[in-house]
Amino acid sequence: MICVHTCPGGQCQGPRLSASYNQILDALCYNDFSLCQKAQSLPKHSNLNPHSEEAILNIVVCVKQVPDTAATLKVDEQSNVSWGDAALVINPWDEYAIEEAIRLKEKFGGKVTVISVGPEQSKEALKQAVAMGCDEAQLISDPAFEGSDALATTLILAQAIKQLGAVDVVIFGKQAIDGDTGLVPAGVARRLNWPFLSYISKLDELDPAGKSLKVTRLLEQGRQSMGSQLPVVLSVVKEINEPRYPSFMNIRKASKLQIPIITAAAIGVEAGQVGRDNAATHWIKVFPLPARTGTCEMIAGDSPQAIATSLADKLLAEKVI
């Protein structure tokens, strides 16, 4: 159940679903708050995001639209992957990036621009980001980009970011769940020649005037504390925040928003640098996982001890202990 209302902080008891923007619109009738009892007692207008005239922080969030994980994927002989009618959603990791960007803006004032490299339908992901609270959106799209690999995508994004003025912070989610490479954020930082801090579980401090920040990174062995100057590129992990629900006001804003399409020419990218034919890496084949053979052997017994004994013996026989 998707619940949207004007309550600041987006506190709702319903389970959060990664829903497409259109699904959110369907669930909401603009003047009907019967979906949420809580909303009925609240003032109709509560602006969560005071818009500062003087932009203190210029923040960019990069998002990607991907097929929903719950989708059943099919791959054909030509290695084309399809997912039927399954929804396209914002990459789950990107929601944390969007939320962190909006929190920074709420704390320090400024502007959040959300951008995405993708086809026309990626506009839906951008609208959802605006519905969460991003101020502006851009779709970086061009037929020449089709089939670009991670290396080319880093170029496209870096060039797009260069057009957005004096950017202070660029935030990514850890990785996209389709390609799963996690290579783009670090590569974008390298192209911009900015420092890169990844796997951020907490943004501890940020000093916009002093142009510095301190973060905690979640690495395999524990947490690393790091400091950096701005401008900086960040990628975040799930622990950093709880992404908010879109607010009623922002959904209205998103639905009315005209999202500009930024082409290759507009950002100074040549066709010869990007696209399928110029990719450095090539997926020559995509295929399903080998079928997991064997059925599950259910272990029963007269007592937990009997079951445990039987299971322990079998596992020792499997030589996995």
Next chain:
Amino acid sequence: MTHNILVWIETFKGNAVPVSYECLGEAKKIANGGKVTAAVFGENATAIAHEAITLGADQVCVCEDATLAEYRAEPFTALLAKLAADLKPEVIMMGASTRGRDISSGLAVDLEAGAIADCIALEEQDGQVIATRPVYAGKLLSHVIVKKMPLIITTRSRAFPMPEADAGKTGEVTTVAPVLSEDQIVTKALGFATEGEGEVSLNDARIIVSGGRGVGGPEGFAPIVELAKTLGAAVGASRAAVDAGWIPYAHQVGQTGKTVAPDLYIANGISGAIQHQAGMRTAKVVVAINKDPEAPIFKLARYGVVGDLFQIVPALNDAFKKRLGK
């Protein structure tokens, strides 16, 4: 066809991390007789260099400069890029760890090279290296090649075997100078807090004992932690348990958590949603313990028990203690 390969050996607190040696072993294989150069930076690099030689490196470049004492992307990437420019390897390899992914991506841009992340298999066909890697949250596999050398590869933890040490093997260890001075490095490492001293890391774990919604609360993890101790295992968790605040996020296995590849994964009170499966489906043997016989996890499991984990897990702990002489 032979390949010269450069392998970055990642270290932590003066020791090489396991995935780097797995990577080194695989590098030796696909080098096909070509030269394998290892690069080790930071604390204890020279000692680790000698260890790397016994595990497959033909020569090692080390740098123990203070600027490299703590891992930071900029100085590490800059020095590896310089080594790549000097040695001109056809392939550059490292573990697909958090640090490895950062570095490989920066290197790809510096060298205008193709990077293939998180490989689980590598083979050589007619001089071409073909990498197998999971995509779409592990639901599909892909074969990837690179058309612009050098080729940069990161290898997934535990996808490749640990190489056998050859104590008699010798090789040259050379000290190299860092590329960036401290003033040129924008980020500063301010400290490291290790999570649970002595705890087994999920990525490197051979055995993982996990808890999900069925655990019911933070105290519910106690029997799971006990069993993990007995087995020398790492403790994992589903998103439900983490979101409920019963266990820290660092233990989360799944699509928005960690991807693991243990020999044995014991799932307690975990329903086995697609998002969780994405993180553990490559486990060799899965054991599911759940009250609900319809839980999807049973489709993935080799062994299943429909029952109360609070009875089964302690009993299992006792059974293993007896058999393992603990």
